[in-house]
Amino acid sequence: MGRHGAAPPPDPAGAAAAAGHGHSHSHGGPANASRGVVAVLGGLVALVVVLTVAGLVALWPPAVAVPAVIGDLYDGVVFVEGTVESTSRATCEGTSSDRLLDGTIPQTVTCVTAKVRVDPGASAGGGEVVSVAVPSAVERAGLSRGDGVRLTRFPPADGQPAVYAWADRSRRTPLTVLAVVFALAVVAVARLKGLAALGGLAVAYLAIGSFVVPALLAGSDPVLVAVVASSAIMTVLLYLAHGVTVKTTTALLGTLAGLVATALFAWWATAATGLTGLDAEEGQALSQLTTGAGISGVILCGIIIAGLGVLNDVTISQASAVWEIHDAAPHLGPGRLFSAGMRIGRDHLASVVYTIVFVYAGAALPTLMLQALYQRPVGDVVVSGAVAEELVRTLVTSSSLVLTIPLTTAVAALLAASSRTAADRTAVDGTDAHLPA
Structure with missing residues (x-):
């Protein structure tokens, strides 16, 4: 065509080739963004870091956050590993702990006793053979010679020997394997990024164990604890796993926005539905042993933290998708x-919502089966405490995703469009008609 003729619109393949050969695109790296964009993003990240550090300092629990009564109650009590040598059954008189569903106490019940040899390397009682009562349900589920078990050892007191009680099956070895x-598979597939992701997981567990749990026991506000901890975890995890790039910063900002939405939804939902957390045995024990944030606060904090993984998934995926589209067709505008x-x-939203629902449905399956055995109406099942807690968790996380995806996509589109070079801008005719609507 002549000098003054309109240039033909570029095709996607040509745009991708130009992106690969004519310009240096690094998938959303800082080199592609203008200095102004990088400065603004740097300022936002710096503000997030400052606020997060301030929150950690203000909410950091005292050196001793666990009530002293708990330490006194379990002083000297340890868990030991052992191996089952034999099991035996006998007929015993029923007690209140054997009460049936209709409220009656059976006259006789089957008692199961196991002889267990404590592992020689145990911290106490190593090598000795002890007899412990085993719940009949555990024995029915399968308990035989050679199985590994965990026992609770209560120290000698008032001239009496140490007492052993059944705790659980031993799972240390299979869980370690x-x-x-898992770690080897992640590193083999994702290589350095996989190794960085594992490092991020270690940081996350460290933050939860050293900050979240003690802060809740100390009575700190559960929403603030969850938001501050989540902000710290995601800032470290995202940059560690994905590098310091504009794309990663986009995902971080989207994740933090989704985190705020999750906190607001969770705060309202737990208050409106009156979730107490007392439906589970752990909740009742916590209620008796602590005077901290309260069990409802623990549930609220748990809902917020539980949504982190899904938020991270969708935000980094959306940011990556937008930057890949931009790299293939750098002439596209933000719209x-x-x-x-x-x-x-x-x-992505549809598939993630399915994933969330299936995960929580699987976790609540025993409860659903019990409700079916009781022949309770579906409406009663849904509003029961255990099921309602999972339902609230699902709806809160899904609702925050609905807001997070378009927000992250919009931010990524604006940043990607602003990173076009002068050559990119002169190469287009402004119609973008070749891309499907």
């Missing part, structure tokens, strides 16, 4: 980038 296989990114986001 599973964790090692077209947003539309293309949202087509991916809608599919």
Whole structure:
């Protein structure tokens, strides 16, 4: 065509080739963004870091956050590993702990006793053979010679020997093997990024164990604890796993926005539904042993933290999708980038919501089976404490995703569009008509 003729619109393949050969695109790296964009993003991240550190300092629990009565109650009590040598059954008189569903106490019940050899390397009682009562349900589920078990050892007192009680099956070895296989698989597939992701997980567990749990026991506000801890975890985890890039910063900002939405939804939902957390045995024990944030506060904090993984998934996926579209077609404006990114986001949202529902449905399956045995109406099942807690968790997380996906996509589209070079801008005719709507 002549000098003054209109240039033909570039095709997606040509745009991708130009992105690969004519310009240096690094998938959303800082080199692609203008200095002004990088400065603004740097300022926002610095503000997030300052607020997070201030929150950690203000909420950091005292050195001793666990009530002293708990330490006194379990002083000298330890868990020991052992191996079952034999089991035996006998007929015993029924007690109140054997009460049936209709409220009656059976005259006789089956008692199960196991002889267990404590592992030689145990911290106390190593090598000795002890007899412990085993719940009949555990024995029916399968308990035989050679099985590994955990016992609770109560120290000698008032001239009496140490007492052993059944605790649980021993799972240390298989869990260790599973964790090692998981770590090796992650590193083998994702390589350095996988190793960085594992490091991020270690940081997350450290934050929960050293900050979240003690802060809740100390009575700190559960919403503030969850938001501050989540902000610290995601800031470290995202940059560690994905590098310091504009794309990663986009995902971080989207994750923090989703985190605030989750906190607001969770705060309202737990208060409106009156979730107490007393339906589970652990909740009742916590209620008796602590005077901290309260069990409802623990549930609220748990809902917020539980949504982190899903938020991270969708935000980094959306940011990556928008930057990949931009790298393949750098001439696209923010509107077209947003539309293309949202087509991916809608599919992602649907699949993630399914994932959340299935995960929580699986966790609540024993409760659902019990309700079916009781022949209670579906409406009664849904509003029961255990099921309602899982339902609230699902709806809160899903609702925050609905807001997070378009927000992250919009921010990514604006940043990606602003990173176009001068050559990119002169190469387009402004119609973008070749990209499907």
